[in-house]
Amino acid sequence: MSNYQAPLRDIRFVLSEVFDVGRQWAALPGLADSLDMDTAQAILEEAGKVTAGIVAPLNRSGDEEGCSWENGAVKTPAGFPEAYRTYAEGGWVGVGGSPEFGGMGMPKVIGVQVExxxxxxxxxxxxxxxxxxxxxxxxxxxxxxxxxxxxLPNMYAGVWTGSMCLTEPHAGTDLGIIRTRAEPQADGSYKVSGTKIFITGGEHDLTENIIHLVLAKLPDAPAGPKGISLFLVPKVMVGADGSLGEKNSLSCGSIEHKMGIKASATCVMNFDGATGYLVGEVNKGLSAMFTMMNYERLGVGIQGLALGERSYQSAVxxxxxxxQGRAPTGPLAKDKVADPIIVHPDVRRMLLTMKALNEGGRAFSSYVAMQLDTAKYSEDAATRxxxxxxxxxxxxxAKAFLTDMGLETTIHGQQIFGGHGFIREWGQEQLIRDCRITQIYEGTNxxxxLDLLGRxxxxxxxxxxxxxxTEIRLYAQEPGVEHRDALLDAVQQLEESSEWVRDRAEQDPRQVGAASVEYLHLFGYVAxxxxxxxxxxTAKAKLASDPGFYSAKQATARFFFKRILPRIEGLIACMRGGADSLYELMADQF
Incomplete structure (x- = not known):
């Protein structure tokens, strides 16, 4: 696999030129006096150095060694503790954290680039x-x-790490049926007991303490999701002065042996009357947890984008x-026995698909991050x-489409390598294995x-x-808009498809689930x-200043509108196929 290089030029294009985030920051009181593009660019350049120079070299070795578990202790692969310490010392764990508690205080639109x-x-x-x-x-x-x-200070500093403990063996998507219990104590704490599975970073050797956020129910909690509370449960008890005390009553029962992300410890966690502290209000745990979920689900989408970017860099x-072979128009590398495979139409199709999906995903995820920043920092209620x-x-x-496109992109990269993409030596097969989980965790795609269409x-x-x-249509009225007609046509088709599903769902509720995946993809392509x-x-307006970069951007845009956006026609046809054909078979006929 090629050495990873952060796509800093494209990031700068998206942030500074397409979205002009500096202007957004100037209008947000929480950012106006603390951040400018020069500072942001310096932060991103340093992040690029750290990730390429310290983190990337451990990718393959970490996959091959994986994590190990023995008597409740988890060991991460060689080099991980040292790299994590360096990463934490640089402030990267707390890049978006509150400055009041030692975080860097960067807006989400910067955080997603680091992610x-x-x-x-x-x-x-x-x-x-x-x-x-x-x-x-x-x-x-x-x-x-x-x-x-x-x-928070030690978590932002990377001295301690955190985990989310939601899923149980019998309760995944349906968290309302969790069995973990929290018994109130006289001192205001709680005794938390239960088993959680699929806990990322539930146990490891990177830090001296792990702070678990655990969903549990009080003895008198109402049934269902309205009876869930959230508790902070440290691995090691923390004194009032911040010093570490005795180990809490919790343990790692095992780690999972997974298809990918093998250097990430995915744990079964057992809480045996562990001391915990209520976070937020009683029976309001899901709302407290979901404060994080919009950020985390965007983050998972970016994982798909990230792996697609790595695949593209290696493939190109x-x-x-x-x-291999010769160009369709005749030999180009006449001094060699064959031409580079980049001359072949199908290889170019795959590379351009990867490039268009990656760069589109980077711009779209940055756009979503900007909305998160506006919601957080704006002082105007209507704007928020x-x-x-x-x-x-x-x-x-963002979560589902970016990860679906990420898997497609990693597969294209593997295909370009041919047989070499199927063996471990080149690293492409690892990207596919790692990417596959992104479509599953943090809520399956x-x-x-269903959430998008139904809710x-x-x-x-x-x-x-x-x-x-409406925002898109207003934009399309501006002068000099490229691909205006194709964009407006796609918007119209999304709007009409939404109305079609709404009308059918009123008569048959099955129509929502039958159409939802195709609808989300339709939405993603329009976005x-x-x-x-x-x-x-933007590229057209700036073409003369850097013809190489901006002409490539224009050409990739043309490819997107000619070869990728037309996918929506097939999606709409599938949606309009309706739900009936899904229910013609009885369960025992499958």
Whole structure:
């Protein structure tokens, strides 16, 4: 596999030129006086050096060695503890954390670029700081001031890590049926007992303490999801002065042996009357946890993008060097026995698909991150509300579409390598194995599709969707918009498809689930069309200043609109096929 290089030029294009995030920051009081593009660029360049130089070299060795478990202790692969310490000392764990407790305080639109870099370099490694940042977010927004002061500084500093303990052997998507219990104690703490599975970073040797956020039910809790509370449960007890005390009553029962992300410890965690502390209000645990979920689900989408980027970098280097056959128009490398495979139409189709999906995904995820920043920092209530609604609408698309496209992109990269892509030596097969989990965890992509169509589009009468489509149409009225007609046509088809499903669902509720996955993909392609139009328009205006970069951007945009966006026609035909054919077989006929 080629050495990873952070795509800093493209990141700068998206942030500074397409979206002009500096102007957004200037309008947000929480950022106006603390951040400018020069500072942000310096941060991103340093992140690129750290991820490429320290984290990426451990990707293959970490996959081959994996994590090991013995008598409740988990050991990460060689080099991981030292690399994590260096990463933490650079402040990268707390890049988006509150400055009040030692975080760097960067907006999410900067955070997502760092996330892409570390996950491209080494997804298994990147999961440890990601889960820590997510736990910090819930603590910051819902825990008491005492808990914040006691735990956040060391978590932001990377001295301690965090985990999310939601899933149980019998309860995955349906968290309302969890069995983990929390018994209130006289001193205000709780005794937490139960078993959680699939816990990323539940146990490891990277840090001296792990702070678990655990969903559990009180003895008198109402049934279902309305009876879930959230608890902070440290691996090692922490004194009032921050010193570490005795080990808490919890243990790692085993680790999973997985298809991919083998250097990430995925644990079975047993809580045996472990001391925990309530985060937020009683029976409001899901809302406290979901504060983090929009951030985490966007983060998972970026994992798909990140692996697609790594696959593309390797594939394009290989395609330039590997010689096989001759160009359709005749020999180009006349001094060699064959031409580089990059001359072949099918190889170019795959490379351009990868490039278009990666660059579209980077722009779209940055757009969603900007909405999160507006929702967090704006002082105008109406502006915050609009941003929050857009975030809710776009988050399932970001999680599911980016990861679906990420898998497609890693597979294209493997295909370009041919047989060499199927063996371990070149690293492409690892990217596919690692990417596969991104479509499953943090809510499977089928669940994301149901959430998008059922809750985010149909439940509110399509108000948030209308807001998003209105924004696109207003943009399309501006002068100099590239691919205007194709964009507006795609918007119209998404709108009509939404109305079609709404009408059919009123008569047959099965129609929502039958159409949801195709609908999410339709939505994703339209969202990418929006950002690709913006990128193409920007590139056209700046062409003379850097012809090589901007002409490539324009050509990739044309490829997207000619060869990728037309996929929506097939998706719409599938949706309109309806639900009936899904139910013609009885269960015993499958």
């Amino acid at each position: 892409e870099m570390v996950n491209s370099a080494n997804l298994s490694f990147g999961l440890y700081p990601m889960l820590t940042a997510g736990a910090c977010l819930s603590i910051l927004n819902h825990a008491s001031e005492a808990l914040k002061a006691q735990y 280097e290989y395609a330039r060097e590997r010689i 509300k609009r941003a929050e609604e857009l975030v809710a609408l776009l988050t399932p698309v 089928g669940i994301q599709a 985010k589009v149909l439940a509110d009468g399509g108000k948030a969707l209308d807001e998003f489509l 990418y069309a929006y950002v690709w139009s913006r990128m193409a328009s």
